[in-house]
Amino acid sequence: MEFNSLQYLVFLPTVFLLFWICPHRLRVPLLLVASYVFYMSWRPIYGFLIAGLTLGNYFLVPLITKTEKHKKLILGIVVAGNLITLAIFKYATFGMHTLKEGLALAHINWREPHLHILLPLGISFFVFEFIHYAVEVYRGKEPVKSLPGFALFASFFPTQIAGPIKRYQDFIPQLAIPAKFKWEYVDEGMQQILLGLFKKVLIADNLALVVQAGFTHPENFSSLDLWVIVYAFAFQIFFDFAGYTDIARGSAMLFGYKVPINFNLPYIAANVSDFWHRWHISLSTWLRDYLFIPLGGSRGGTLFTYRNLFLTMALGGLWHGAAMHYLAWGAYQGVLLILHKEYSKMLVRVGVAEKLLSSKIYHAVSVVITFHIVCVGWVFFRAENLTIAWNIIQKLAQAPIELAHFSAAQLAILQIRDPIIFPALVLILPVLMIAQPVVDWLNDKRFYLSPPWPVQVTVMVALMCLLTIFSPDTSPRFIYFQF
Amino acid sequence: MDNSEKANLKEASCHQAKDVCFVSSFAFAVLLYWLVNYAAWVNGFGQTEATKFPEKNWTSWAIGDFLKQKKSPDLVFLGSSLMLVPLAGCDADYTHKRIDGSQHHKSLYFEDVFSRKSGKAISTFNFALPGEMPSDADLITQFLLRHEKAPKIIVYGVGPRDFLDNLLPSPSATDPFHSLSRLGSVEEQASLFFPDWKERLNYELSKSVYLYGLKQDITCKANQLATSKAEKYIPLPQTEKRFSIFDRRALMPEYRPGELNVGEAFFRPHELGEREAFADNLIEYRKRYKSLKWDTYITQMRSFTDLMNVARARGIHVVVMAMPITDINRSLLTKQAWDVYRTGVRSFALSKGATFIDLDASKKFALSDFMDTVHLHTGGGRKMLDCLADTLSADRPTLVALGIKPKGVQLASGLRHATAARSPKVIKAARSKARETRLSLSGNKPL
Numbered sequence: 027m028e029f030n031s032l033q034y035l036v037f038l039p040t041v042f043l044l045f046w047i048c049p050h051r052l053r054v055p056l057l058l059v060a061s062y063v064f065y066m067s068w069r070p071i072y073g074f075l076i077a078g079l080t081l082g083n084y085f086l087v088p089l090i091t092k093t094e095k096h097k098k099l100i101l102g103i104v105v106a107g108n109l110i111t112l113a114i115f116k117y118a119t120f121g122m123h124t125l126k127e128g129l130a131l132a133h134i135n136w137r138e139p140h141l142h143i144l145l146p147l148g149i150s151f152f153v154f155e156f157i158h159y160a161v162e163v164y165r166g167k168e169p170v171k172s173l174p175g176f177a178l179f180a181s182f183f184p185t186q187i188a189g190p191i192k193r194y195q196d197f198i199p200q201l202a203i204p205a206k207f208k209w210e211y212v213d214e215g216m217q218q219i220l221l222g223l224f225k226k227v228l229i230a231d232n233l234a235l236v237v238q239a240g241f242t243h244p245e246n247f248s249s250l251d252l253w254v255i256v257y258a259f260a261f262q263i264f265f266d267f268a269g270y271t272d273i274a275r276g277s278a279m280l281f282g283y284k285v286p287i288n289f290n291l292p293y294i295a296a297n298v299s300d301f302w303h304r305w306h307i308s309l310s311t312w313l314r315d316y317l318f319i320p321l322g323g324s325r326g327g328t329l330f331t332y333r334n335l336f337l338t339m340a341l342g343g344l345w346h347g348a349a350m351h352y353l354a355w356g357a358y359q360g361v362l363l364i365l366h367k368e369y370s371k372m373l374v375r376v377g378v379a380e381k382l383l384s385s386k387i388y389h390a391v392s393v394v395i396t397f398h399i400v401c402v403g404w405v406f407f408r409a410e411n412l413t414i415a416w417n418i419i420q421k422l423a424q425a426p427i428e429l430a431h432f433s434a435a436q437l438a439i440l441q442i443r444d445p446i447i448f449p450a451l452v453l454i455l456p457v458l459m460i461a462q463p464v465v466d467w468l469n470d471k472r473f474y475l476s477p478p479w480p481v482q483v484t485v486m487v488a489l490m491c492l493l494t495i496f497s498p499d500t501s502p503r504f505i506y507f508q509f
Numbered sequence: 510m511d512n513s514e515k516a517n518l519k520e521a522s523c524h525q526a527k528d529v530c531f532v533s534s535f536a537f538a539v540l541l542y543w544l545v546n547y548a549a550w551v552n553g554f555g556q557t558e559a560t561k562f563p564e565k566n567w568t569s570w571a572i573g574d575f576l577k578q579k580k581s582p583d584l585v586f587l588g589s590s591l592m593l594v595p596l597a598g599c600d601a602d603y604t605h606k607r608i609d610g611s612q613h614h615k616s617l618y619f620e621d622v623f624s625r626k627s628g629k630a631i632s633t634f635n636f637a638l639p640g641e642m643p644s645d646a647d648l649i650t651q652f653l654l655r656h657e658k659a660p661k662i663i664v665y666g667v668g669p670r671d672f673l674d675n676l677l678p679s680p681s682a683t684d685p686f687h688s689l690s691r692l693g694s695v696e697e698q699a700s701l702f703f704p705d706w707k708e709r710l711n712y713e714l715s716k717s718v719y720l721y722g723l724k725q726d727i728t729c730k731a732n733q734l735a736t737s738k739a740e741k742y743i744p745l746p747q748t749e750k751r752f753s754i755f756d757r758r759a760l761m762p763e764y765r766p767g768e769l770n771v772g773e774a775f776f777r778p779h780e781l782g783e784r785e786a787f788a789d790n791l792i793e794y795r796k797r798y799k800s801l802k803w804d805t806y807i808t809q810m811r812s813f814t815d816l817m818n819v820a821r822a823r824g825i826h827v828v829v830m831a832m833p834i835t836d837i838n839r840s841l842l843t844k845q846a847w848d849v850y851r852t853g854v855r856s857f858a859l860s861k862g863a864t865f866i867d868l869d870a871s872k873k874f875a876l877s878d879f880m881d882t883v884h885l886h887t888g889g890g891r892k893m894l895d896c897l898a899d900t901l902s903a904d905r906p907t908l909v910a911l912g913i914k915p916k917g918v919q920l921a922s923g924l925r926h927a928t929a930a931r932s933p934k935v936i937k938a939a940r941s942k943a944r945e946t947r948l949s950l951s952g953n954k955p956l
Contacts, residue, residue: 032707209533216535239760246760434746441745441752445764446735449743479534486538491545494720495727 027067029273042280050204054174064183072146080177083156088169104160112153120348148187152180159194161316175201184277188270190288190308205282215279220489222272227497230266232447233258234502241408248436249424256401259408261458270504294462296392298362313342336360351415355406550719555727559691563729566767567638568688570611581658582634587646588666591832592637595890601776602887610774619894626902629913644680647812650819652692661910664828669850672809675799679704684767701808779887788881794841801846810853817861826910829858830866833874838882864904
């Protein structure tokens with residue numbers, strides 16, 4: 027069931043009504059049933075997978091607290107069990123293929139078995155939630171007592187498929203609160219849902235047309251075109267995922283629950299480190315807490331820290347998908363973070379004036395450069411494989427030559443008049459870029475915390491009308507559903 | 510966890526409570542949204558003529574061409590690509606010219622051969638469309654073949670796919686349906702066209718939410734407006750080669766796959782021995798015939814009978830032609846599927862007074878007459894039209910309907926019958942009979 031489907035339009039209000047009609051003690055079981063209905067509507071058999079993992083973690087993790095001697099062993103078993111499940115479903119085919127290619131280099135011809143494994147939706151997300159739970163209990167936190175509560179933590183339908191990755195300490199206690207219905211839940215929740223749908227359906231899905239054409243047939247586009255297409259993808263993936271997160275958070279809010287934020291205007295980041303504090307926050311904090319720190323974090327020397335940073339980001343890249351281009355994307359991010367650390371140190375060594383570093387011009391230039399560095403990374407992320415990614419990057423590098431002899435005739439996107447999104451990009455992309463600092467400014471003014479009531483209503487009515495008219499009959503899936 | 514902790518968590522989990530009496534902004538927005546819809550409905554915002562289609566496709570071209578005709582054609586062909594391909598291809602051979610599929614909606618060859626055989630010149634219109642199902646043919650008959658536009662004869666070419674297609678989720682999923690459903694109400698047949706609850710909900714929403722119902726038209730207008738603004742503010746760069754629709758199709762094959770523009774689909778004349786190689790489309794048909802889907806069969810058979818009832822009520826004589834297919838294609842069907850198709854088509858056609866021509870059983874068509882396992886090539890098409898002309902020129906009900914005096918038949922009585930059939934009383938009676946037939950066909954039982 028997709029958030030932007032008619033099924034969800036029926037499902038969500040039904041669950042919402044039942045939830046607030048039910049007495050408090052029945053609410054968690056109700057949401058649990060609803061979450062399994064939501065999950066199994068795609069492929070019923072995988073309901074057993076999430077149920078099996080839930081039971082396994084629920085019964086095994088508390089054993090960590092029972093023994094001091096074997097707690098590390100039990101943690102290892104639990105983490106390994108979760109990771110092996112993820113590996114079987116997500117990485118088995120990739121592993122076989124990589125092995126085959128490796129053997130081929132050694133002139134060994136091996137016919138890989140064809141595995142008919144379909145990736146269960148959301149497995150990467152709920153496995154990470156289970157690992158977080160096990161590690162936190164190992165670190166001394168209380169295990170969850172209620173099985174329905176724990177099962178709901180893993181399967182809660184708003185966050186089930188693509189996060190945000192929740193923390194059980196934040197989520198489980200909310201279930202215990204006998205909340206009373208408030209219109210505020212509906213208002214805030216529906217505002218987020220409408221905004222999320224707007225981001226997904228009206229922005230991301232339209233940009234997807236350009237991106238699909240550009241990344242499938244890069245040979246048809248000039249270097250400058252490809253830059254525009256890469257910018258378009260940067261905003262497509264942001265609005266697609268941020269749209270999903272908004273709908274997820276809005277849906278949770280309808281039941282009075284809060285789930286963590288995932289984005290904080292990532293494209294106004296002034297450096298790569300800042301970007302990762304703003305992009306997919308629930309994942310980056312998970313990687314920090316359960317991968318970077320256990321690897322040793324920055325508790326060793328510089329090289330040791332850089333190794334950990336690189337490994338964390340490379341594995342984070344591989345988490346997104348079982349393919350070399352995701353690994354390359356992760357490794358690229360790792361290298362960028364290392365370079366940024368070195369650059370920061372260099373600035374201190376050289377003694378660049380603090381005044382310059384804190385100037386608005388320096389900040390603006392940093393934002394522009396960071397955005398472009400991130401965009402180059404997106405090429406690895408979006409391309410079908412490394413070869414295509416490399417071809418696109420080579421072509422992107424020719425932009426200065428094209429700019430030197432610039433004419434509008436170079437831009438294929440201006441010649442395509444149907445769909446109109448192609449030429450419209452020259453207007454839309456600057457608006458989307460400018461919107462980021464504007465929203466940041468409004469955030470500073472705390473506008474979003476209490477927008478005037480007429481503004482709330484007008485925005486909602488406008489969004490409802492736009493979505494009613496311009497929502498396509500079929501919409502591409504959310505990008506992060508595949509992870 | 511103590512109470513204070515709980516209270517803190519409660520505070521954290523909820524939005525800041527307001528001291529003032531809170532009115533729901535969402536509830537107010539919904540009310541306002543309803544008012545916007547109402548105002549749009551009152552002002553007729555976004556409404557366009559039903560025949561101004563948001564997208565040009567096979568169906569919209571055919572409808573536009575049909576409505577432009579000053580005189581109703583004597584004979585209308587209905588069917589899927591099984592009819593379209595041989596008819597148009599045959600005309601390309603006959604005229605020795607390329608035939609533009611979007612513009613050519615008649616059968617010149619049939620008109621010629623029939624006039625030679627019967628001694629009467631007739632006009633034809635080809636309403637055979639790619640992917641047309643009996644449900645679409647029914648809508649064409651209901652919405653278009655009426656009043657002064659009613660032909661005298663409908664020749665409907667059917668094949669097993671029309672009743673047994675496993676790849677068709679519902680009758681409303683066809684390309685022709687999207688264009689045809691604009692021309693009239695499908696309310697009476699809503700359960701037939703939208704068997705799935707999601708489709709039904711979508712249909713009900715499009716009826717009850719004004720802006721949602723007109724979204725295609727408004728989107729189209731907004732697109733036109735955006736395009737004109739783009740022309741003004743983002744001028745088209747001067748280049749040697751213009752970006753064409755063919756470039757777009759290569760670049761974005763999934764964007765508007767059903768769109769058809771002038772000059773995009775040609776039927777070319779073939780000299781003997783110049784034909785394209787036989788195309789094996791068995792993989793596709795294996796999927797289409799995978800199992801005997803009773804839902805699809807019953808739904809399409811109901812539309813098929815409805816079509817004949819409506820036609821009869823309007824005094825249009827129907828000729829049902831079971832199209833030939835190759836043995837290899839037929840072998841993909843189970844015996845049960847083949848039997849229910851053949852028996853159903855034959856018995857319903859005959860029970861409704863239609864002329865039934867079983868070309869498939871005629872054994873006149875060999876594998877060499879086909880371009881793939883189901884479509885006749887132009888040579889096979891010529892053979893088919895010859896057979897059809899032969900049969901119709903000797904078929905009394907057809908000749909009577911066309912006003913040709915058949916040997917040994919009183920023309921006057923025939924004409925009387927045809928005229929009487931067009932009277933409102935007879936139409937009403939036939940409509941009620943059609944409803945009865947629909948009722949009798951309900952349920953998931955084999956016919």
